[in-house]
Amino acid sequence: MSGAVSRERGLELLREMMLIRRFEERCAELYSAGFIRGFLHLYVGEEAIATGAMRALSPEDNVISTYREHGHAIARGVPPGEVMAEMYGKVEGSSGGRGGSMHIFDASRRFYGGHAIVAGGLPVAVGMALADALQNENRVTACFFGDGAVAEGAFHESMNLAALWNLPVLFLCENNFYAMGTHLSRAQAETNLARKAASYRVPADKVDGMDVLAVEAAVRREVQAVRDGGGPRFLECETYRYRAHSMYDPDRYRSKQEIEGWRRRDPIATLKGALRADHILYEEDVSALEASVEDEVEGAVRVAEEGSLEPVEDLLKNVYTPREIRWRR
Amino acid sequence: MSGAVSRERGLELLREMMLIRRFEERCAELYSAGFIRGFLHLYVGEEAIATGAMRALSPEDNVISTYREHGHAIARGVPPGEVMAEMYGKVEGSSGGRGGSMHIFDASRRFYGGHAIVAGGLPVAVGMALADALQNENRVTACFFGDGAVAEGAFHESMNLAALWNLPVLFLCENNFYAMGTHLSRAQAETNLARKAASYRVPADKVDGMDVLAVEAAVRREVQAVRDGGGPRFLECETYRYRAHSMYDPDRYRSKQEIEGWRRRDPIATLKGALRADHILYEEDVSALEASVEDEVEGAVRVAEEGSLEPVEDLLKNVYTPREIRWRR
Amino acid sequence: MATMTYREAIREAHREALSSDPRVFLMGEDVGRYGGVFAVSLGMAEEFGEERIRDTPLSEVGFVGAGVGAASAGMRPIVEVMTVNFSLLAMDQIVNGAATLRHMSGGQLSVPLVIRMATGAGKQVAAQHSHSFENWYAHVPGLRVAAPATVHDARFMLKAALADPDPVILFEHVLLYNMSGEVEELAGPVDLRRAAIRRAGDDVSLITYGGSLPKVLEAAEHLASGGIDAEVVDLRALRPLDLETILSSVRKTHRAVVVDEGWHTGSLAGEISARIAEDALYDLDAPVERICSAEAPVPYPHHLEQAALPKVDEIAAAAKRRVGSDG
Amino acid sequence: MATMTYREAIREAHREALSSDPRVFLMGEDVGRYGGVFAVSLGMAEEFGEERIRDTPLSEVGFVGAGVGAASAGMRPIVEVMTVNFSLLAMDQIVNGAATLRHMSGGQLSVPLVIRMATGAGKQVAAQHSHSFENWYAHVPGLRVAAPATVHDARFMLKAALADPDPVILFEHVLLYNMSGEVEELAGPVDLRRAAIRRAGDDVSLITYGGSLPKVLEAAEHLASGGIDAEVVDLRALRPLDLETILSSVRKTHRAVVVDEGWHTGSLAGEISARIAEDALYDLDAPVERICSAEAPVPYPHHLEQAALPKVDEIAAAAKRRVGSDG
Ligand SMILES: Cc1ncc(C[n+]2csc(CCOP(=O)(O)OP(=O)(O)O)c2C)c(N)n1
Ligand SMILES: Cc1ncc(C[n+]2csc(CCOP(=O)(O)OP(=O)(O)O)c2C)c(N)n1
Ligand SMILES: [Mg+2]
Numbered sequence A, B: 001m002s003g004a005v006s007r008e009r010g011l012e013l014l015r016e017m018m019l020i021r022r023f024e025e026r027c028a029e030l031y032s033a034g035f036i037r038g039f040l041h042l043y044v045g046e047e048a049i050a051t052g053a054m055r056a057l058s059p060e061d062n063v064i065s066t067y068r069e070h071g072h073a074i075a076r077g078v079p080p081g082e083v084m085a086e087m088y089g090k091v092e093g094s095s096g097g098r099g100g101s102m103h104i105f106d107a108s109r110r111f112y113g114g115h116a117i118v119a120g121g122l123p124v125a126v127g128m129a130l131a132d133a134l135q136n137e138n139r140v141t142a143c144f145f146g147d148g149a150v151a152e153g154a155f156h157e158s159m160n161l162a163a164l165w166n167l168p169v170l171f172l173c174e175n176n177f178y179a180m181g182t183h184l185s186r187a188q189a190e191t192n193l194a195r196k197a198a199s200y201r202v203p204a205d206k207v208d209g210m211d212v213l214a215v216e217a218a219v220r221r222e223v224q225a226v227r228d229g230g231g232p233r234f235l236e237c238e239t240y241r242y243r244a245h246s247m248y249d250p251d252r253y254r255s256k257q258e259i260e261g262w263r264r265r266d267p268i269a270t271l272k273g274a275l276r277a278d279h280i281l282y283e284e285d286v287s288a289l290e291a292s293v294e295d296e297v298e299g300a301v302r303v304a305e306e307g308s309l310e311p312v313e314d315l316l317k318n319v320y321t322p323r324e325i326r327w328r329r
Numbered sequence C, D: 001m002a003t004m005t006y007r008e009a010i011r012e013a014h015r016e017a018l019s020s021d022p023r024v025f026l027m028g029e030d031v032g033r034y035g036g037v038f039a040v041s042l043g044m045a046e047e048f049g050e051e052r053i054r055d056t057p058l059s060e061v062g063f064v065g066a067g068v069g070a071a072s073a074g075m076r077p078i079v080e081v082m083t084v085n086f087s088l089l090a091m092d093q094i095v096n097g098a099a100t101l102r103h104m105s106g107g108q109l110s111v112p113l114v115i116r117m118a119t120g121a122g123k124q125v126a127a128q129h130s131h132s133f134e135n136w137y138a139h140v141p142g143l144r145v146a147a148p149a150t151v152h153d154a155r156f157m158l159k160a161a162l163a164d165p166d167p168v169i170l171f172e173h174v175l176l177y178n179m180s181g182e183v184e185e186l187a188g189p190v191d192l193r194r195a196a197i198r199r200a201g202d203d204v205s206l207i208t209y210g211g212s213l214p215k216v217l218e219a220a221e222h223l224a225s226g227g228i229d230a231e232v233v234d235l236r237a238l239r240p241l242d243l244e245t246i247l248s249s250v251r252k253t254h255r256a257v258v259v260d261e262g263w264h265t266g267s268l269a270g271e272i273s274a275r276i277a278e279d280a281l282y283d284l285d286a287p288v289e290r291i292c293s294a295e296a297p298v299p300y301p302h303h304l305e306q307a308a309l310p311k312v313d314e315i316a317a318a319a320k321r322r323v324g325s326d327g
């Protein structure tokens, strides 16, 4: 990893991962305190993927994610205050508070959810890419999903459609080796997920999802291939979630050692180490970053706290498109 | 092919394929005449698969098929009269007349349908094999399906489950290169279907589905492997349907030459040729077989014609298990 | 006025839409080279090209979901799910995708998707191919559901569906495709908020939709010859329901029979029966009666299938009973 | 009598079934090592082994269909579909498989499969995770559908479901798992054909099931303090419906409010409302009223979610209106 990055970019990447992590740790506290409700799926441990991948995508590309998407949203540029406000169910939230943690949308940044049905976002991604192909837009649709999603029929059908129609989709599999409490080896007969892409003649690769620079480089390469009209690509990012599947779980399905092993490969610590080794990161930087990240997260919490609740009379809003909008189309 | 078979077995195989073909040609006439209704999917051209495969299975094995299953049913030993009576909607039919052409069942012969939702039989096959595994039955579940079914999510999920749980399922793909009017190459990005099995670590092979001896040998080998506890196998049988998808279709999706090309590889003609070349088939045999097959088919038609219609008062029968049966369990 | 079949009317509607809006495309199993399993799109691939008349693999979750995605990204896809029977495989994308995206994104997305499917029984295609699940889709907020029951509506309903910014599901009954009828030329899109009175009458309201309309009209003729003047209401829109038209008919006739090919329990007819009794109880001179399908998977043989489905004489008899049972 | 939670009661029911019948096994996502997403099967993998408490991949069509196959081949599978939301992906295997196999094979097969799923809203898990589709399954001939609403029923309904030779779907409302209640020990299986009167009363029938029962009982208490004596009917069986109990309650009270967490239009409550008005019109002193969920995908924020769902005061108000509006 060492020697691969300038101080400026290194700090930028580091800050983003730290921001996502701090943001989510704060979410956990706020959940325990009852400010955030429903399901809360944290991304802690996986930050290198969102951070690295998003940098390789242009603002014109489409991004689709799952219910474990705060990291993706923030890395995509959705203001943390809007993500937090969403979890507070406030109008200032990215989905106006209607969606909560699992349904972050920001159309202005082409961030299209926030899908809580496992693998449910994949066919939608294929359709967005189809729309782009039909409209001659030179746009890539990047679609994040987990190892568990690969077992779903929707994965199979989506991969085939994208390949058959040569659509600009980048399938980004975040393999954290568990679907809730079920280890990949107890869920799928072929655990080398990248190999599955061959069934659809989709070129596939694998990258260390704990290494932000590696992720960025790999995604950049894949995005370019997709953008060049080569059809869909599949990239598996191996990673790990440190925390429970959702906020709480008995965590009876994996060992402390296993978690510890992965923590030793922590993406933030790893990048810090590399930058230090290159003598482009100093202790003051780290504390400055920590302070700045802390500030930003507290700012986000304030946005959420100060936000407003939608009036109950608006309950039926956005079930259908309102007439005013309709006449304008 | 030559030299591979005794006169006795050769005649047996030949007769069965001729029976299936004659039976189905008769079905087509009876459909046009209005005696058979609903959908009628003929197997003409594909007879070598059912004929060869069924011989490699024991009466204790389970067989599951699709809506194009008359050939499978007959080869499995379901009396043609019962199959025909089913299509006449008569009580004497294999499903008591309730199912028609697409839903032939004969539990006494472990012939479990007759599934009309494409790929719908696959998960059911997996479940039957699971039941056998849990009950320590040394039984194979053979599951027939088409090339089109491979695109369905249910295929993906079923293959994975069978492999993951090491279940005794033989996946028998009848690749006739079309799903209705859509050629395989316009439906699937990877047209070498056997390759897809690798995604599930399922051993796969391919056989000429126009060659009854080759099919029998291949299925025998695969069945043995499955029976030996090696988990599921996938066998692709390349074949062709000469007639429309269902009784009538515009047939605008393929060329006369293509059909002619496959007809030249006709499984019945091919076997006849081989037996003749080995000097174990004579002209009298052929006419005797034709006459005997004709007789059997006409007998089947008589069974159907003479059968009885279920009284309308019984409409709600078999929606739920009747009480009498229930107390006996 | 032009005379055409229901099938031709739907085809014409597609041709018009494809010609006038480059964002419109049709996708589904065998819509292209095969011409559609019910020959609705016959010849259209030649006319509009295989990009816009797009054959899909057997992948109901996949291509319906792709329709959702394409719609939300600026296209106006028409997705043909061959029949409602197979739509069960795509239900998640319709219910959790198309119907919710707008709401759960706080109004940022809309899904101007049209899904067409054939529905209904009567062709002896047995248990797995004879379903009617209009009621299920009509239950889902976020969807609009409609069923053309006349050739004219078949011709002009698609236009309304495509003009709608939200997902619309159109149900075409398999027995209607060969029906001939008149089409007013240059008519505007069908108003998806309005039921249609197909026959005015004072004695009893016969309320139905889709494939049951011809049966109900026949029953009404039969009733007329017996001196009973039935009003026939064709719902057209199954969601939202045009309660105004339904209730004002019942307030006039004081009696209602609802006819629906769905299974009796939990049918759309049940919903309508409930609404009438909830909102117009004191206008009713007799209990509402429903004529629905028998509670069994649809059997293959003709006589049993017919016994399972709503029948003209049964509808007429119910109407007579209603009229006879003056409260 | 023993006191336990609804969750424990279901777990006990499983333990009893697994201990007494070697054909019984449980399969579903995370039922094993994780202990079930609602902790129903916690500890059961250790007790019965991973063969019989079988974790499945995320493959709803696959493992539900495997349940159908295993049931028809002699086992007695209990398939846990984590929640009704995900059951949409398995709908084809339930509706076209489990529900039809017996009928379309002319009675040669039966499918003694039990499918359990969590249902309902109230936990702020938003649009895709808060559905109630009991009505859809209750529409399908060939299926039996039931919902334990008390701890006692949670304890003894599984036994009845497993004894049934046909497919049974059991719905467990997510808000009930932590509810404590009494269980009669050594009770027999719940009679799946019978609704239960949870509170006798003469003034109005409050008809409900599953997760709405606690709300309805609370409303009844509230009404009692205001001098209105409500009868509370817990359907228990959603298919077939116990119309006898429903109608005889209404014939006694002459007024009914039906409470159901499904969306209003096309709800199971609608079916019940229709049946009452169709079969007991002349016994009604007021129109039946329904309290259902608002016609919107369930929103995330607490205040909006609560506004969307049936509320205790709303139920009580409806009952008062019914009683007040004597005909
Ligand atoms: C179709 C469906 N089935 C089940 C669930 C419940 N569920 C939510 S997340 C999850 C595990 C998904 O694992 P994976 O795809 O690996 O993603 P990860 O949570 O590890 O990021 C499950 C089973 C769901 N949301 N959707
Ligand atoms: C899920 C589903 N979608 C669509 C159909 C309609 N349909 C029936 S057969 C068929 C083609 C199937 O092709 P294949 O699997 O290759 O089998 P073949 O008919 O060639 O034997 C289609 C599209 C169906 N029955 N089920
Ligand atoms: Mg995972």
Ligand SMILES: [Mg+2]
Pocket: B146, B147, B148, B174, B175, B176, B177, B178, B179, B180
């Ligand atoms: Mg085929």
